[in-house]
Amino acid sequence: MADQLTPFGLTFLEPLEVSFPTREVTGAVLCRQRQIAMFDGRPLCELMTTEMVESTPTEKDGKDPINVDSDPFYD
Amino acid sequence: MVLTAPADPTADAVILQLERRQVALARFDAAQFPTEIDFTAWLDKAGGWHAHIGGVCLSTLEAIYYRRPRRFTFAPDIPDDYLNWCEGQARFGFWGVLESLPVRWVNPPSRVASAEYKPRQLHFARQAGLDILSTLITNHPADVSRFGSDNDMAIVTKVLYARMPRDTEGHPKGVAYTMDVPPNRYSDSRISTTAHLFQAKIDRDHDVRLTVVGTLLFAVALHRDRDDSAPDWRKNYKIIHYSPCAVPAAVADGVRRLMDSLGLVFGALDFAVTADNQWIFLEINPNGQWFWLEQQTGVPISAALAELLRGPR
Numbered sequence: 001m002a003d004q005l006t007p008f009g010l011t012f013l014e015p016l017e018v019s020f021p022t023r024e025v026t027g028a029v030l031c032r033q034r035q036i037a038m039f040d041g042r043p044l045c046e047l048m049t050t051e052m053v054e055s056t057p058t059e060k061d062g063k064d065p066i067n068v069d070s071d072p073f074y075d
Numbered sequence: 076m077v078l079t080a081p082a083d084p085t086a087d088a089v090i091l092q093l094e095r096r097q098v099a100l101a102r103f104d105a106a107q108f109p110t111e112i113d114f115t116a117w118l119d120k121a122g123g124w125h126a127h128i129g130g131v132c133l134s135t136l137e138a139i140y141y142r143r144p145r146r147f148t149f150a151p152d153i154p155d156d157y158l159n160w161c162e163g164q165a166r167f168g169f170w171g172v173l174e175s176l177p178v179r180w181v182n183p184p185s186r187v188a189s190a191e192y193k194p195r196q197l198h199f200a201r202q203a204g205l206d207i208l209s210t211l212i213t214n215h216p217a218d219v220s221r222f223g224s225d226n227d228m229a230i231v232t233k234v235l236y237a238r239m240p241r242d243t244e245g246h247p248k249g250v251a252y253t254m255d256v257p258p259n260r261y262s263d264s265r266i267s268t269t270a271h272l273f274q275a276k277i278d279r280d281h282d283v284r285l286t287v288v289g290t291l292l293f294a295v296a297l298h299r300d301r302d303d304s305a306p307d308w309r310k311n312y313k314i315i316h317y318s319p320c321a322v323p324a325a326v327a328d329g330v331r332r333l334m335d336s337l338g339l340v341f342g343a344l345d346f347a348v349t350a351d352n353q354w355i356f357l358e359i360n361p362n363g364q365w366f367w368l369e370q371q372t373g374v375p376i377s378a379a380l381a382e383l384l385r386g387p388r
Contacts, residue, residue: 008260037081
């Protein structure tokens with residue numbers, strides 16, 4: 001098999017910092033009535049520190065749409 | 076209506092603000108379609124939509140907040156080679172109907188997508204009167220050498236396309252920050268593999284993340300230690316000091332013109348600020364993050380978004 005060629009831009013790829021979701025993040029459930037994530041009777045976003053925010057799938061992306069596999073228009 | 080993933084504290088913060096304003100809302104994720112929720116839209120001869128998603132009549136909608144919806148999810152027994160077609164059908168049907176509704180958007184997904192093109196952002200930003208950096212987009216290594224050498228400047232490279240390659244489990248293989256390009260790599264033959272973006276490296280005093288919500292601007296200065304000269308502040312959040320700051324009038328005017336030209340009502344813009352307070356536009360993230368800035372500094376972005384979605388009283 002031929003040697004694989006890495007595009008120049010991807011030679012700068014750095015590993016993502018591993019994040020460990022907190023108990024609040026993993027234990028939160030979406031409240032159907034209020035339509036927000038709740039943990040222990042309180043809105044999750046009010047319990048969250050910056051570090052906890054970054055451990056959720058929609059946030060741990062360098063603050064812009066880098067890693068969120070969400071938007072169908074990007075493909 | 077809020078369109079986002081189930082775990083999205085940023086959207087939750089806006090929903091809490093809407094709740095305080097007693098605004099009724101529905102929250103959906105595109106991943107619920109078509110396996111969990113139904114979607115039907117009938118366009119009558121007079122051009123009126125009769126449509127519903129998951130039991131919500133779309134004629135009752137006044138605004139849509141497009142945050143971070145996940146991809147559509149299809150029945151597991153559909154063959155893999157048919158999934159792309161199903162995704163296309165869903166994309167053009169679902170988003171095609173929603174974008175034709177007479178509602179306020181923050182932001183329409185098609186405008187988010189077109190605003191992601193960095194060369195276009197830079198061109199529009201300059202036309203709007205903002206200062207930009209000398210920029211080269213090429214797959215020709217000799218032109219990179221010329222770009223760096225002719226101007227006798229340090230250069231950086233940044234990605235044009237934000238979605239990183241993924242491993243077999245679907246996880247991103249990493250992140251490509253804006254990086255210094257050492258002169259011995261100006262003629263790297265791998266530049267020829269595809270388009271790459273290069274810019275002059277600026278001697279910045281600090282960075283600013285400017286969040287635009289409608290007509291409101293929320294600027295936060297990001298100061299780092301003097302010995303950290305990395306061109307991308309995202310590399311190390313732990314050393315950033317945040318403080319709200321004022322926006323020079325000329326920059327504010329330019330930003331508003333840029334938002335108009337891109338058709339956006341929300342955006343997260345990055346500026347590098349020099350020691351003599353020259354603001355240089357780096358990029359706009361049309362669906363960028365902001366909640367961590369509200370947590371760090373108290374800038375009331377979630378309330379502003381709620382007001383924008385609620386509309387004029």
